[in-house]
Amino acid sequence: MAKVPVQFTLNGSEKAEFIESGTTLLNALRDKIGDTSPKGGCHQGTCGACSVIIDGELRLSCLTLAETCNGADIKTTAGLAEGGVLHPLQRAFLDAFATQCGFCTPGMIMAAKVLLDRTPNPSREDVVEALSGNICRCTGYEPIIQAVLVAARANSQNAA
Amino acid sequence: MELRKDYFADVRKDGLNEIGQPRPRLDSPGHVTGKTAYFADRNFPGMLHLKMVRSPHHHARIRSIDTSEAEKHPGVVRVLTAKDVPHNVYTILILIQVGPEDETVLADGKVRWKGEAVVAVLAETERAAQEAAAKVKVDYEVLPAVFDMEEALKPGAPLVNEYHGQNYYLYDSGECRKVRFGDVEAGFAQADHILEQSYQSSPIEHAPTETTGCVVAPEGNDRFTCYTNTQAMFFTLDNASIILQMPGSKLHFVGGTVGGGFGGKVDVIVEPIAILGAKLTGRPVSFVYSREEEMQISSPRAAEKIVIKDGVMKDGRIVARKVTGYTDAGAYSRHSPYGAQKGAAHYPGPYTIPNVWIDTYCVYTNRTPSSAMRGFGVTIGDFALEVQMDKLARLIGMDPLEFRFINAYRDGDMKAHRQPTEGAALIECMQEASRAANWPVAEKYMAMSSYRKGA
Incomplete structure (x- = not known):
């Protein structure tokens, strides 16, 4: 099958690959580039485990064709820690026991990051709304909601 | 978190230094990064x-x-049928001598549930494998099916599984697991009231976010590394060894990291056939359930039906309990004979009842094979028992919590399956629940103890 070239920025690094037309961004990231932090839970856009950030927007990488991402700026949870220092969201997910099996965690953190980038001081309702596209089968969600609220407070204290 | 160290203070030897202290999970740093x-x-x-x-x-x-036609499809490397599997008929619990072997890795001559694996297709891409699978032609002669447990137990019902020869699991105690304690009919004769109720549940899917699957890589020396999300590493290794007729030393299982299991990943389904594919092609093999397969094919919690008949006195004592339980194994045993047996021991609940009669059946039907899920065998039983307890309390006009204090088991009480009660804490849990829920009970119940005689 004919291959098509794709080129984009992933967590600040330039990436270029030849892929089969129709390959999802999820499969391109995981199988071609080797960033396995986005997870495939349903491959039909319902579980949110594959969530990534494309040009500042939260996107489901299982429903995004890789060839539509030429020139895009893509961020995943694998690139969130800077210089080995955890992002406040990662720190808060650890401290608040917001992970159990961990499979939904990278997607949850992406959804939470987009929320906090736009709404630094979210209400509980804002957090629930922002995470509503991400399924967790272990925690019952409450520790995750608390983690995002804790991270928002940590952010605003740092800013003050 | 509040710790109530006054409970059991006179028998407690530990310092409880760890409970109540937050400790970071060892796996979380990997999850968040x-x-x-x-x-x-x-x-x-x-x-x-x-x-x-x-x-x-x-x-x-x-x-x-x-x-x-499937073999000719571009990208297809190998197609597997029953004759390719060295030991095709197996059952998971044969490892602990719970037989007979009753399930095929790939269907051989018959299918017994909708979704049963018949042919495995190995191809260069997922898409090629999917397209080729659609080209496999299977000629079926449809047989009458049975979906209801009580229908399945009737004479003349379609026989689901020939390896059993009847539509129930044959325990050493006969057609069901039996518990007999005291004289249940004498208990009913003595009772002020009798209440018989029927409870039932549907199958429940665990729906983990990560679907069931494995990746197998052939190593040198005819050895295979299997990366799997099984919840039962050694069950899987040992059963794979039996199915493949391959010594365990040839199999290297890597796992323990499970993206949600809840009991849904304790069966041995994907690993043996993927290892076989790797052996016969000499190539790494990935076998991952689609979301649809996870919901439709993977074992759910068994459907259950539970009929409870209780004799109760006006003063609140339950004097007789007769339970008939049915566990729907679906077409194959997997872990269900064990689940049904657990129910037999559990149906008196955490209560001391002098006269008990329990029959639990593990029934075969043409439904998706059921298996483990969080407390299987007792969880649906607890739903039934506690609803029954509320109904009994209402029947005799008693507070439902006080009714449970009267019947609660305490250290030294003999349970119906002949295990003496030890380490009971139901009384103390209910006392704390009474305070926490602001649901007061009479002082004599708050003075009771699970282990102090006379209290």
Whole structure:
């Protein structure tokens, strides 16, 4: 099958690959580039485990064709820690026991990051709304909601 | 978190230094950075993808299987049928001598539930495997099916599984697991009131976010590494060894990282056929359930029906309990004979009842095979028992919590299955629940103890 070239920025690094037309961004990231932090839970856009950030927007990488991402700026949870220092969201997910099996965690953190980038001081309702596209089968969600609220407070204290 | 160390203070030897102290989970740093390696995060050059041809019928004889068109499909490397599997008929619990072997890895002559694996297709891409699977022609003769447990137990019902010869699991105690304690009929004769109620549940799917699967890589020396999300590493290794007729030393299982299990990943389903595919092609193989397969094919919690008949006195004592329990195993045993047996021991609940009669049946039907799920065998039982307890309390006009204090088991009480009670804490839990829920009970119940005689 004919291959098509794709080129984009992933967590600040330039990436270029030849892929089969129709390959999802999820499969391109995981199988071609080797960033396995986005997870495939349903491959039909319902579980949110594959969530990534494309040009500042939260996107489901299982429903995004890789060839539509030429020139895009893509961020995943694998690139969130800077210089080995955890992002406040990662720190808060650890401290608040917001992970159990961990499979939904990278997607949850992406959804939470987009929320906090736009709404630094979210209400509980804002957090629930922002995470509503991400399924967790272990925690019952409450520790995750608390983690995002804790991270928002940590952010605003740092800013003050 | 508040710790109530006054409970059991006179018998407690530990200092409880750890309980109540937060301790970081060892796996969380990997989770929050996306570094935790799940089985599907392993990717090998030249990896093949396995897709299963599944039965569209609940019960059918297989007249013939034609794989010729599938084998010609571009990208297909190998097609597997029952004759390729060295030991095709197996059962998971044979490892602990719970037989007979009753399930096929790939269907051989018959399918017994809708979704049963018939033919495995290995191809260069997932898409090629899927397209080729659609080209496999299976000629079925559809047979009558049975979906209801009580219908399945009637004479003349379609026989679901020939390896059992009847539609129930044959325990050493006969057609059901039995508990007999005291004289239940004498208990009913003595009772002020009798209440018989029937409770039932549907199958429940665990729906983990990570679907069931494995990745197998052939190593040197005819050895295979299997990256899997099984919840039962050694069950899986040992059963794979039996199915493949391959010494365990040839199999290296890597796992323990499970993207949600809840009991849904304790069966041995994907690993043996994927290892076989790797052995016969010499290439790495990935077999991952689609979301649809996870919801429709993987074992759910068994459907159950529980009939409870209780004799109760006006003063609140339960004097007799008779329970008939039915566990729907679906077409194959997997872990259900064990689940049904657990129910037999559990149905008196955490209560001391002098006269008990319990029969629990593990029933075969043409439904998806059921298996483990969080407390299987007792969870639906607890729903039934505690609803029954509320109904009994209402029947005799008693507070439902006080009613439970009267019947609660305490250290030294003999349970119906002949295990003496030890380490009971139900009384103390209910006392704390009474305070926490602001649901007061009479002072004499708050003075009771699980272990102090006379209290």
